[in-house]
Each structure stands twice: as structure tokens, then as C-alpha cells.
Amino acid sequence: MPQIGQIKKNDKIILYGFGGGLTHCGQLIKWPYES
Structure with a gap:
């Protein structure tokens, strides 16, 4: 999971x-995975 910021x-x-x-x-985007 990516770090915040x-x-x-x-x-x-x-x-x-x-x-x-x-x-x-x-723009809002969604990653190909769910955290």
C-alpha cells in the first residue's frame, strides 16, 4: 500500500x-488495486 502523501x-x-x-x-483516479 502506498504511503499517504x-x-x-x-x-x-x-x-x-x-x-x-x-x-x-x-482529477480523481482509482488504482487497479484496493487498499
Whole structure:
């Protein structure tokens, strides 16, 4: 499970560790797995 607030610069995605996150554009996304 990703750490809360972890930033993947290569994907420009902020991970929140709840099975989803925000893209650099602020869009809600869902990960291919459930936390």
C-alpha cells in the first residue's frame, strides 16, 4: 500500500493510500488495486 502523501514524479500522481488519489491536474483516479 502506498504511503499517504507519497509523490510519484514519473506519473505525476499524489498517492493518498486509500485506493485512489489525485493526478497533477486534480482529477480523481482509482488504482487497479484496493487498499
